[in-house]
Amino acid sequence: MPENNDQDIRIGVFICHCGSNIAGYLDMEALSDYAQTLPNVTFVQRNLYSCSEGGINEIKKGIKEQNLNRVVVASCTPRTHEPLFRSSCEEAGLNPYLFEMVNIRDQCSWVHMREQEDGTAKAKDLIRMGIAKAALLEPQESIMSEVCARALVIGGGIAGMTASTALARRGYEVVLVEKEENLGGMLNHLNKLGPTMTDAGDLMEEKIQEIVQHAKITVFTQSRVTAVQGFIGKFEADIETQSGVKKIDIGVILMATGGRAFVPEGLYGYDGQRVITQLEMEQLLKNGLNSDIKNVVMIQCVGSRNQERPYCSRICCQIAVKNAILIKDQIPDATISILYRDMQMYGVENEEMFRDSKAKGVRYIHYDPARSPQTESDQVRVYHSLLGREMALPADLVVLSTPIVAPEDADVTSQLLRVPVDENGFFLEGHVKLKPLDFATDGVFLCGSARFPANIREVIAQGLGAASRASIPMSKGSVVVEPIISVLADEDACRGCGLCVALCPYGALEIRHTEKGRKVHVIDVACKGCGVCAATCYQHALTINSYTDQQLEAQIDAFLIED
Amino acid sequence: MCTGRIDPAMVARAFQKRLDGLMVVGCYFGDCHYISGNVQAKAKIDTTRKLFKHIGVNEERLAFRQCSSGEASVFVKLVTEFDEKIRSLGPLGGDGDRVKAPEIFGKLEAAEAVLAGEKIRWVMGKRTPFLETGNIYGEIFTEHEFNRAMDMIIVEEIEVQEILAKLKEGARSVKDLAGDLAIPSERVFRYITALKRKGMVALDNVADRSPIFQLVPQEV
Amino acid sequence: MDDKTVLIVGGGLDGVRTALEQVETGAQVTIVEKFPTLGAERIPRDRLIRPEQAFINPDLEKVRDHNNIRILTYSDIKKINRDNGKLRVRILKHSLRVDNSKCNDCKACIQVCPVNMFDDFDEGLGFRTAVDFCNLATGGYNIYKEDMPVCQETCPVNLDIRAYVGLIADGKHLESLAKIRERLPLPGSIGRICPHPCETACNRQYLDEPISICFLKRFVSDVELSQEIEPVYETPEHKYPEKIAIVGAGPAGLTCAHDLARLGYEHIKIFESLPVPGGYLWVGIPEYRLPKKLLQREVDLICNMGVEIQYNTRIGKDVAFENLTNDYDALFIGIGCHMGLKLRVPGEDDYEGIVDCVTFLREQALGNLPKAKGKLIVIGGGNAAIDSARVGWRMGFDKVYILYRRTKKEMPANSWEIDAAEHEGVILQYLAAPVEILGENGKVTGMKCIKMELGEPDDSGRRRPVPIEGSEYIIDAETIVPAISQGTDLRFLDEGHDFDLSRWNTFLIDEETGATNIPGVFAGGDVVTGPDIAIRAIAGGKRAAVGIHEYLRSK
Numbered sequence A: 001m002p003e004n005n006d007q008d009i010r011i012g013v014f015i016c017h018c019g020s021n022i023a024g025y026l027d028m029e030a031l032s033d034y035a036q037t038l039p040n041v042t043f044v045q046r047n048l049y050s051c052s053e054g055g056i057n058e059i060k061k062g063i064k065e066q067n068l069n070r071v072v073v074a075s076c077t078p079r080t081h082e083p084l085f086r087s088s089c090e091e092a093g094l095n096p097y098l099f100e101m102v103n104i105r106d107q108c109s110w111v112h113m114r115e116q117e118d119g120t121a122k123a124k125d126l127i128r129m130g131i132a133k134a135a136l137l138e139p140q141e142s143i144m145s146e147v148c149a150r151a152l153v154i155g156g157g158i159a160g161m162t163a164s165t166a167l168a169r170r171g172y173e174v175v176l177v178e179k180e181e182n183l184g185g186m187l188n189h190l191n192k193l194g195p196t197m198t199d200a201g202d203l204m205e206e207k208i209q210e211i212v213q214h215a216k217i218t219v220f221t222q223s224r225v226t227a228v229q230g231f232i233g234k235f236e237a238d239i240e241t242q243s244g245v246k247k248i249d250i251g252v253i254l255m256a257t258g259g260r261a262f263v264p265e266g267l268y269g270y271d272g273q274r275v276i277t278q279l280e281m282e283q284l285l286k287n288g289l290n291s292d293i294k295n296v297v298m299i300q301c302v303g304s305r306n307q308e309r310p311y312c313s314r315i316c317c318q319i320a321v322k323n324a325i326l327i328k329d330q331i332p333d334a335t336i337s338i339l340y341r342d343m344q345m346y347g348v349e350n351e352e353m354f355r356d357s358k359a360k361g362v363r364y365i366h367y368d369p370a371r372s373p374q375t376e377s378d379q380v381r382v383y384h385s386l387l388g389r390e391m392a393l394p395a396d397l398v399v400l401s402t403p404i405v406a407p408e409d410a411d412v413t414s415q416l417l418r419v420p421v422d423e424n425g426f427f428l429e430g431h432v433k434l435k436p437l438d439f440a441t442d443g444v445f446l447c448g449s450a451r452f453p454a455n456i457r458e459v460i461a462q463g464l465g466a467a468s469r470a471s472i473p474m475s476k477g478s479v480v481v482e483p484i485i486s487v488l489a490d491e492d493a494c495r496g497c498g499l500c501v502a503l504c505p506y507g508a509l510e511i512r513h514t515e516k517g518r519k520v521h522v523i524d525v526a527c528k529g530c531g532v533c534a535a536t537c538y539q540h541a542l543t544i545n546s547y548t549d550q551q552l553e554a555q556i557d558a559f560l561i562e563d
Numbered sequence B: 001m002c003t004g005r006i007d008p009a010m011v012a013r014a015f016q017k018r019l020d021g022l023m024v025v026g027c028y029f030g031d032c033h034y035i036s037g038n039v040q041a042k043a044k045i046d047t048t049r050k051l052f053k054h055i056g057v058n059e060e061r062l063a064f065r066q067c068s069s070g071e072a073s074v075f076v077k078l079v080t081e082f083d084e085k086i087r088s089l090g091p092l093g094g095d096g097d098r099v100k101a102p103e104i105f106g107k108l109e110a111a112e113a114v115l116a117g118e119k120i121r122w123v124m125g126k127r128t129p130f131l132e133t134g135n136i137y138g139e140i141f142t143e144h145e146f147n148r149a150m151d152m153i154i155v156e157e158i159e160v161q162e163i164l165a166k167l168k169e170g171a172r173s174v175k176d177l178a179g180d181l182a183i184p185s186e187r188v189f190r191y192i193t194a195l196k197r198k199g200m201v202a203l204d205n206v207a208d209r210s211p212i213f214q215l216v217p218q219e220v
Numbered sequence C: 001m002d003d004k005t006v007l008i009v010g011g012g013l014d015g016v017r018t019a020l021e022q023v024e025t026g027a028q029v030t031i032v033e034k035f036p037t038l039g040a041e042r043i044p045r046d047r048l049i050r051p052e053q054a055f056i057n058p059d060l061e062k063v064r065d066h067n068n069i070r071i072l073t074y075s076d077i078k079k080i081n082r083d084n085g086k087l088r089v090r091i092l093k094h095s096l097r098v099d100n101s102k103c104n105d106c107k108a109c110i111q112v113c114p115v116n117m118f119d120d121f122d123e124g125l126g127f128r129t130a131v132d133f134c135n136l137a138t139g140g141y142n143i144y145k146e147d148m149p150v151c152q153e154t155c156p157v158n159l160d161i162r163a164y165v166g167l168i169a170d171g172k173h174l175e176s177l178a179k180i181r182e183r184l185p186l187p188g189s190i191g192r193i194c195p196h197p198c199e200t201a202c203n204r205q206y207l208d209e210p211i212s213i214c215f216l217k218r219f220v221s222d223v224e225l226s227q228e229i230e231p232v233y234e235t236p237e238h239k240y241p242e243k244i245a246i247v248g249a250g251p252a253g254l255t256c257a258h259d260l261a262r263l264g265y266e267h268i269k270i271f272e273s274l275p276v277p278g279g280y281l282w283v284g285i286p287e288y289r290l291p292k293k294l295l296q297r298e299v300d301l302i303c304n305m306g307v308e309i310q311y312n313t314r315i316g317k318d319v320a321f322e323n324l325t326n327d328y329d330a331l332f333i334g335i336g337c338h339m340g341l342k343l344r345v346p347g348e349d350d351y352e353g354i355v356d357c358v359t360f361l362r363e364q365a366l367g368n369l370p371k372a373k374g375k376l377i378v379i380g381g382g383n384a385a386i387d388s389a390r391v392g393w394r395m396g397f398d399k400v401y402i403l404y405r406r407t408k409k410e411m412p413a414n415s416w417e418i419d420a421a422e423h424e425g426v427i428l429q430y431l432a433a434p435v436e437i438l439g440e441n442g443k444v445t446g447m448k449c450i451k452m453e454l455g456e457p458d459d460s461g462r463r464r465p466v467p468i469e470g471s472e473y474i475i476d477a478e479t480i481v482p483a484i485s486q487g488t489d490l491r492f493l494d495e496g497h498d499f500d501l502s503r504w505n506t507f508l509i510d511e512e513t514g515a516t517n518i519p520g521v522f523a524g525g526d527v528v529t530g531p532d533i534a535i536r537a538i539a540g541g542k543r544a545a546v547g548i549h550e551y552l553r554s555k
């Protein structure tokens, strides 16, 4: 490999103007002159935009014509541009990991807009550091790993069922695990679904039929996933079923464990009889209402948007409005008052349903949480914050709108799959905007109320979305992993003590018995290259590709050179 | 790469090479892009700070802070404050530090050896397992206990490194070492016996009824 | 002499040589050595790195390889009994904690071990790390692990005090409570009333004062209360079918039930003669020291595990003892000491108005006593006496006296309790003893007392009080409560029962298992120890639970 010949390191430095983003504030000529003077640098060029087609061509040309074996680009952020420059190097025949990027824009030219001299000095430091590291870079090969074309779906609510059928229709095998006796989740307990007033039972039955009949879907009810090992493409799950524990190989995992309706024990005189929840209301409506009921009061935000549960569960307002309409349908002369803090009725159809309810005579009364309503034996007293006085509303039935909360065992599931939950116990996606249905852990996806309270329509959309995300690695059949990972650089030094194994956040390390005794083994595809292990090993046996001790020390030394 | 990659030995090495301040900024706990790398980073920086304090380097020179990638203003505040702090401390080994230059660089050399050494890395690495899952007997350590053990180890390790550094200059008796390093002689004796067992020092000769110890060269 | 067996204590050079001599005579030889290696032949410290150079005594190898010599290293002699002209020796062999067959002698462990300690092998002159190396021929690597800190060792149930106190220091209050509950199901109650022998042992007292080990239990359980957390005592999924009866719902019985439920027993029934649980915790210790509501909550937690308590059922009266032995697979007796002892002075049985402290406190706790009038004399110097006096004071007696034979210094009651009683207005008369109960019309009117002085120390080491002749005096009183210790009430047993009892009428049990001499019947608490403290009763309940489990599982 000529490019790794230490005797002849030829570094090309490309300094980008980024239009005027960099050139407007730093002394570019001083930078390129300075770069010329640094060790191993054989070629320096400035570009208006290194990432433009022209800029890229210059880099490729430089590599070929100047016979460069390391490339440093001093420009913007590696977060967006590193992959681009890497692939440019590769296209020009240079191993993409012999590339180093220096950011002289975000925390340099942008920050020091008014201090050209200092800013330029800082850019020099940064470039010098990058070059020092680049000299020690080594070529790396990408890592490929096969993906098993079977998905595990945890939770058989509408989210899990939707995702399962979507995956099965694409031809992937699906294992659906549900802890209860029946599929359907929350739908089992619902009456009609707003805003379309579809029958919940019908929707559920339709889905269940498709699932049961689909040859590619295996359903385990009254079952639980008790252990998950492995990594994207090669997970192994233990499923505790009615007929014993089954071990199943899978490639991807979808989490659809939903939520449960909060039970307002001790709030507003809740007794399940006269003071009930919306969930219990659904059942009453299903059975047909007792026609004695003339006065109904609903109270919103019960147990939510308070200190303990600061979030808004989003869908309880829709549910209340829906049920108010359905009560009116059964008992047209019933008086219904909804006591609310804010009405959360997003979406065109919901707005329409809201207007519809008002037209049917449902009353809306705003209350202030500081003076929350009082339920008494036959009435509800509330301080009407718009009228500025207290009112007594007769009530045969009080319905409390309670939030959806995370399942009790969310923390167990979270540990099982090594995925995070937020402070309310809902699962946390990889990135709010960039990865809304993926977890940070590769190969694990998320949909439905497990992520946050959502209505059926959103849940179905998420189920389809997660299925689509999950099928990407399965359809490719393999995953490529960046080789910037941990390596056992000094096998003899490793004592196989397992100190590092216990700390790896991804379970990417294991102890194996080798001819040389117990040694650590890095599971390439699982490792994310965080570097915890390398910073921990007391034998200095492990290191991280492209972030070795030597490379980092060279960078630090370059920074601390006294000039 | 995560803040968890930061090797404390590298930190001591940088200060030894005239770094005046280092701020490590990681994600919030529970929010770490690498799940728990920041927890390890914090633990390592905390230990290094303790060590710094012990050897007379102002531990304010080393900081672990947290902010998220969306919090530009927090980041600016952190950097500005830290910058002001380091400016007020002045160059390493000056008025801001208990031990002055050039002596401080010798201390930092010992600190690097400690942080690259087996014992402290081992104990740092065991922190999470000890606090969370317990030792092999299932005994969970409290943070309190752990820190107490760690404080002790820091003192021991740095003193051992100082003794080794002194012996590198030439063979010495326990009494001489105690005088040179201002460490109580019973502690020096204790370290010497431990080092003797590990084969790192050996008896050189007995002068005037005082045993003189010398360094045993180690194969690498 | 073919069946001669010889035990040699000490495996030093002499021990090794003697072993070889004895084995020559045809004896079976066992060597017991407290260190992990024989022959005082630990490799000299400074040669540790190159053990192959170490001098090895050739005798050692002979001993090691001899068929008729058994070597027990790292072992302690626990007990020696004479048995039919032979000696039976109980030996505890410690674990080396290192699997030397897998060790490849790399010494990495010694390099990283953070624990430096004095080495008792050379009488503390040198140092070792917790993991250490001995002569490979007869020892190898071993880890010294401290058994228990003094506090934990002193605690009758060996609570992991260091952990739970440390967790509090870390601010992890609920974790601390969980830690306590691993061994103690009544933390809130014990945290209020335990005389805390652990604090007496605490090393911190040599610096300033002991850690408040006891009240910290109360603290964490109060934290739980204040956060309105309803804990659940878990029981395992797998269940055992055997039926177990427990007599007495005192701390011993409750704990035994709790531990058994936690092992997976589903059919546990406690028979209790009173209408309330807790034994003396309810009917002895007054409300102001231990609120009943709190005790009830902790009892409920145990009942929620599936333990049933049948109240108002006195064994021997409402249910015959044989019924229990017939109907149940195992039986635990934890009936405490509920018989007040008599003063043995004239007039004691002649007048109304003299109640022993057991009855007095019980009836008061059950709400059966009317509001009190007149003067009250309590006789005795223990906690029961102080409790009776303080309870009496609260009931409305005009004047309350405590009469004690010795001085305040000798009083067995907790000093803070004595101070509190004095502070409240109870009159303590030291160095005084009852001589005769006086009365009129069948009712007590007062008591004749005599002054005492302290003479020579007796068996208990306390100076024996002797009456001062001619120093008699009279105290007027309408009520007299003797609180001079309690005895067991074993009337539920048949005349011809086969139980081994002590001369104090307490059950004699196996120290390891709590088993009485009758198979399947176990006992613990005050009924074994005589009047003692609650935490020791709990320890008795725990021990019996393990004993019952082993008994049932090996049946």
Ligand SMILES: Cc1cc2nc3c(=O)[nH]c(=O)nc-3n(C[C@H](O)[C@H](O)[C@H](O)COP(=O)(O)OP(=O)(O)OC[C@H]3O[C@@H](n4cnc5c(N)ncnc54)[C@H](O)[C@@H]3O)c2cc1C
Pocket (backbone or CB within 6 Å): A154, A155, A156, A157, A158, A159, A160, A177, A178, A179, A180, A183, A184, A185, A186, A187, A190, A192, A193, A194, A195, A223, A224, A225, A256, A257, A258, A259, A260, A261, A278, A279, A282, A315, A319, A322, A404, A407, A409, A413, A447, A448, A449, A450, A453, A454, A455, A456, A457, A459
């Ligand atoms: C009272 C009420 C009325 C509603 N009305 C409407 C409406 O009118 N219109 C509308 O659009 N939406 C409505 N919703 C919302 C709707 O019910 C939810 O959006 C939807 O059911 C969420 O589906 P899901 O699959 O995400 O979760 P769920 O339906 O909660 O299903 C999750 C499933 O996962 C299972 N599970 C959980 N943990 C595990 C585990 N560890 N292992 C295996 N299985 C597990 C559960 O048993 C359950 O079957 C209402 C909700 C409530 C509470």
Ligand SMILES: Cc1cc2nc3c(=O)[nH]c(=O)nc-3n(C[C@H](O)[C@H](O)[C@H](O)COP(=O)(O)OP(=O)(O)OC[C@H]3O[C@@H](n4cnc5c(N)ncnc54)[C@H](O)[C@@H]3O)c2cc1C
Pocket (backbone or CB within 6 Å): C193, C194, C195, C247, C248, C249, C250, C251, C252, C253, C271, C272, C273, C274, C277, C278, C279, C280, C281, C284, C285, C313, C314, C315, C316, C334, C335, C336, C337, C338, C361, C383, C384, C385, C387, C388, C492, C524, C525, C526, C527, C531, C532, C533, C534, C535, C537
């Ligand atoms: C006044 C007083 C104050 C005390 N203060 C303290 C203190 O502050 N701290 C401390 O640690 N200890 C104190 N003790 C001691 C402590 O209460 C006892 O050591 C402890 O309660 C003994 O527990 P036990 O389970 O062995 O018996 P007990 O608590 O006596 O319980 C035995 C139970 O068995 C029942 N019973 C008896 N016979 C039968 C039968 N035949 N059939 C059915 N049920 C039966 C009894 O009614 C009773 O409920 C005090 C004791 C007294 C008397």
Ligand code: SF4
Pocket (backbone or CB within 6 Å): A493, A494, A495, A496, A497, A498, A499, A500, A501, A519, A520, A536, A537, A538, A539, A540, A541, A542
């Ligand atoms: S790499 Fe280091 S920490 Fe990991 S097992 Fe090997 S010696 Fe132990």
Ligand code: SF4
Pocket (backbone or CB within 6 Å): A485, A486, A503, A504, A505, A506, A507, A508, A509, A522, A526, A527, A528, A529, A530, A531, A532, A533, A534, A544
């Ligand atoms: S670099 Fe991070 S993810 Fe990779 S093996 Fe080491 S600790 Fe695990």
